[in-house]
Structure formats: C-alpha cells, structure tokens
Amino acid sequence: xxxxxxxxxxxxxxxxxxxxxxxxxxxxxxxxxxxxxxxxxxxxxxxxxxxxxxxxxxxxxxxxxxxxxxxxxxxxxxxxxxxxxxxxxxxxxxxxxxxxxxxxxxxxxxxxxxxxxxxxxxxxxxxxxxxxxxxxxxxxxxxxxxxxxxxxxxxxxxxxxxxxxxxxxxxxxxxxxxxxxxxxxxxxxxxxxxxxxxxxxxxxxxxxxxxxxxxxxxxxxxxxxxxxxxxxxxxxxxxxxxxxxxxxxxxxxxxxxxxxxxxxxxxxxxxxxxxxxxxxxxxxxxxxxxxxxxxxxxxxxxxxxxxxxxxxxxxxxxxxxxxxxxxxxxxxxxxxxxxxxxxxxxxxxxxxxxxxxxxxxxxxxxx
Numbered sequence: 544x545x546x547x548x549x550x551x552x553x554x555x556x557x558x559x560x561x562x563x564x565x566x567x568x569x570x571x572x573x574x575x576x577x578x579x580x581x582x583x584x585x586x587x588x589x590x591x592x593x594x595x596x597x598x599x600x601x602x603x604x605x606x607x608x609x610x611x612x613x614x615x616x617x618x619x620x621x622x623x624x625x626x627x628x629x630x631x632x633x634x635x636x637x638x639x640x641x642x643x644x645x646x647x648x649x650x651x652x653x654x655x656x657x658x659x660x661x662x663x664x665x666x667x668x669x670x671x672x673x674x675x676x677x678x679x680x681x682x683x684x685x686x687x688x689x690x691x692x693x694x695x696x697x698x699x700x701x702x703x704x705x706x707x708x709x710x711x712x713x714x715x716x717x718x719x720x721x722x723x724x725x726x727x728x729x730x731x732x733x734x735x736x737x738x739x740x741x742x743x744x745x746x747x748x749x750x751x752x753x754x755x756x757x758x759x760x761x762x763x764x765x766x767x768x769x770x771x772x773x774x775x776x777x778x779x780x781x782x783x784x785x786x787x788x789x790x791x792x793x794x795x796x797x798x799x800x801x802x803x804x805x806x807x808x809x810x811x812x813x814x815x816x817x818x819x820x821x822x823x824x825x826x827x828x829x830x831x832x833x834x835x836x837x838x839x840x841x842x843x844x845x846x847x848x849x850x851x852x853x854x855x856x857x858x859x860x861x862x863x864x865x866x867x868x869x870x871x872x873x874x875x876x877x878x879x880x881x882x883x884x885x886x887x888x889x890x891x892x893x894x895x896x897x898x899x900x901x902x903x904x905x906x907x908x909x910x
Contacts, residue, residue: 550576552614554587565615570603570644573612577603585614590638591664592616592712598657602644606652609644613651616640619714626683627691627743628750629722633680634665637716660708663696665717667703675719681741682707685714692773693742724753732894735901738910744770745897755894761824762793762816764896765806768828769796771900771909774803784814791816805831819890823864825899826877826887830867836907839870854879860887876902 552566566585568576576583577599584593592614594602602612617639624637640663643651663682682694682705694715696707705717720741727733736753739745744767748754759767769776776795783801787794793816800806805828809815833839847869851857860868868887871877876899880886891899904910 549582549584549593551584551586554585554616556588559588562619563615563617565613567645568612568614570609570611573599574603583612583614585616587616589618589634589636589666589668590616590640591666592640592642593662593664594642594657595659595661597659598642598654598661601654601658602642605644605654606646606650608646608650609652610647611645612642613645614642624714624716625689626716626718629720629740630683630691630716630718631721633670633675633717633719634667635669637714638663638665639714640712642712656710660710661712663707663709663715665705665707667705670703672698672700672703679720679741680705681718681720682709683716683718683743684709684711685716686776687713691716691743692770693744695742722747723751725751727753727755727894730755730894732898735897736894738901739767739771739897742771744900745893753893755897756892758819758890759893759896760817761806761814761820762787762797763893764820764825764828764891765800766793766796767896767900768805768832769799771904772832774799784808784816785812787814787816804835821888822877822880822885822891822895823860823868823887825891825896826868826871827864829874829876829899829903830870832903832907833870833874838874838906851885853883854885855883856885856887860885874906876906 554564558564564587573583577596580596582593582595583599584591594614603609618636619639621632621635624632626632643653645651677698680698682696683691684694685691694707694709696705698705722740724736724747727736732755736745736755776799778795778798782788782794783798787797797806797814797816830839847865850869850873868877
C-alpha cells in the first residue's frame with residue numbers, strides 16, 4: 544500500500560518572521576497517531592522536526608498525567624550562538640527544538656532520550672552550496688553545560704536540505720568545520736585525525752597542532768571513547784575516583800565510561816588519569832565496547848596463543864589482557880606496531896588512538 548502520511552503541523556507563511564513557534568496536541572490525538580504509526584511533524588519554512596511514532600508514545604508516557612504534547616521550534620540569531628572555535632554557522636539561524644508532555648498543572652515531562660531518533664531537516668534555500676565542502680558539514684548540538692557535540696546528518700542536494708537524526712533535543716547548529724592541524728600534513732593517520740576532530744572526539748593540543756606522536760593518557764583515551772560513542776558526560780553527585788576530584792576536566796567523561804562498564808579503576812579508589820595508557824589497556828576497553836554491542840567473538844574462537852602467535856612479543860601481554868588483545872587483533876581493529884611486534888605494554892600514541900577509534904566507529908556502522 545501507499546506510505547501513510549505524517550501528521551504535519553505547517554507553520555503558516557504569515558508567521559515566518561516569528562522566532563518561537565509551537566504546536567500543542569491533546570494526548571488522546573497524539574496516542575491515536577502513534578498507534579496508527581504516524582509521525583508528528585512541526586514544519587516551518589527553514590526547519591522541520593519529525594517525531595516518529597515510538598518517540599511520540601514516549602512523550603505521552605513521560606509522566607503519569609500528561610494531557611497534551613507540545614512541540615516547539617525557536618530560531619536563534621547567529622551572533623547569539625557561541626559555536627566552538629573551529630566552526631562556522633552555515634544557515635542564518637540556529638534552532639532550539641523541544642518536545643514534551645504537558646500536565647494539567649503546567650509541568651513539562653520528557654524522556655531522557657527518545658527511543659527512536661527524531662529527524663531534523665534544515666532547509667538550505669538561499670545557502671550557497673557551491674562554496675561549501677560537503678565532507679565538512681555537520682549538525683552539532685549544544686549540551687546543557689554549553690559545550691557542543693557532533694550529531695552528523697547528510698546533505699540532500701535534490702531537496703536542498705540537510706537531514707539529521709538525533710535521540711535528544713536542544714539547540715542545533717548546521718556548521719562547517721574549519722579547523723586544520725599543521726602537524727598532520729602527510730601523516731598516515733591524517734584522515735582519521737581530521738574525521739575525529741570534525742566529530743569533536745579529539746582536540747588539538749593547540750589551535751593548529753595535534754601532536755600525533757605524543758602519548759595518550761588514560762583520561763584522554765576514556766574521553767575520546769565516550770565522545771565517539773555519543774555518551775552523556777554527567778558526573779555523579781560525588782566523585783567516583785579520588786584522583787578525579789570536582790573540577791577535573793576528565794571527571795565527566797571518565798565517570799560516564801565507568802557507569803557504562805567500559806573503564807575500571809586501577810585499585811584503591813584511583814583511576815590514574817594522567818598515566819599514559821598502554822596498548823593492552825586500550826585493547827581491554829575495545830573488547831568491552833565490542834562486547835556491549837554484541838560483536839565480541841564467539842566462545843569457540845581460537846586461543847589467544849593461536850591468534851597472537853605471529854608476534855614475537857605476544858607472551859609479554861599481561862595474562863589478564865590476553866583474551867582482549869586477541870579479540871582486538873582478530874577483529875582487525877588492533878594493529879601491531881609492526882608485522883611482528885605487538886608492544887602490548889608500550890604507550891599508545893595520539894595518532895594510534897585516533898586510527899583505532901575511527902576504525903571502531905566504522906566497525907559499529909556509525910560512519
């Protein structure tokens with residue numbers, strides 16, 4: 544049969560100049576739409592927000608007394624948007640998008656994240672696409688703390704729009720990433736480093752320097768991983784590790800990785816954030832990620848000795864890390880330092896970390 548039409552609320556042209564618009568729907572009507580597998584769409588001339596059926600249902604069930612569903616789209620002037628340094632806004636405005644369930648006494652209820660990605664469409668009428676590098680275009684979302692995270696999306700030249708899925712709402716900006724690192728020109732890891740810089744996973748040590756051959760600390764690697772996987776970086780009420788106190792830059796990402804079961808402390812309530820991470824510790828983190836995504840090798844795989852036997856130093860892998868290192872090598876994500884050397888207890892460099900995380904994102908189908 545024909546695809547069902549969505550339930551679309553079109554903002555009239557007479558309201559084109561109004562910055563804040565919203566649509567309110569009785570919970571009953573929203574429930575009927577969700578049950579009929581219809582999405583709710585709020586559409587204005589420059590942006591549209593689509594809430595698919597499962598997420599519409601989550602709005603109705605966000606609190607016990609939800610009587611209405613409200614969807615809103617606000618425009619924010621470019622000069623009021625504090626983007627990160629290496630980015631330039633592509634559309635004239637950024638968009639503050641929200642959806643919530645309303646209770647009779649005016650409380651706003653909404654799920655932490657939506658079960659099905661919401662779809663945001665930016666209209667590009669009047670934007671000069673000729674002068675833009677499509678590989679450097681992406682949607683970024685501003686988090687509660689004011690910093691930005693990469694959301695992604697893709698350019699649709701036929702409809703002259705940029706479409707992007709997101710499990711959360713707030714302020715969104717379609718931007719061109721303008722940053723470059725002078726010290727990765729001609730480096731074998733350049734593509735991975737630039738890809739992750741655009742995704743705000745890795746940062747330079749200065750505006751135009753990445754320092755690819757410097758070592759990565761345990762805190763830095765945990766932060767890379769958390770940002771790459773798009774995890775929320777909320778710190779706990781009290782610090783989890785005594786050497787990551789309030790105010791430490793890495794407390795949020797490390798605690799997020801700890802809550803997700805990706806990192807463990809180093810014993811005695813400590814994390815050792817500033818210690819360079821070893822290649823076998825990287826392998827252990829990688830194995831936990833693959834495990835959580837159901838991509839770990841099945842139990843009847845060859846032994847660690849069989850997988851790693853080609854490396855002359857494989858016996859230097861700590862016994863606790865052998866399974867993880869073997870799983871990493873078998874997946875193709877963990878590469879030797881050379882064809883015959885693993886260097887499991889050697890430190891990982893920033894370039895190695897970037898290549899590994901870019902490969903992991905491809906392996907998980909995120910790129």
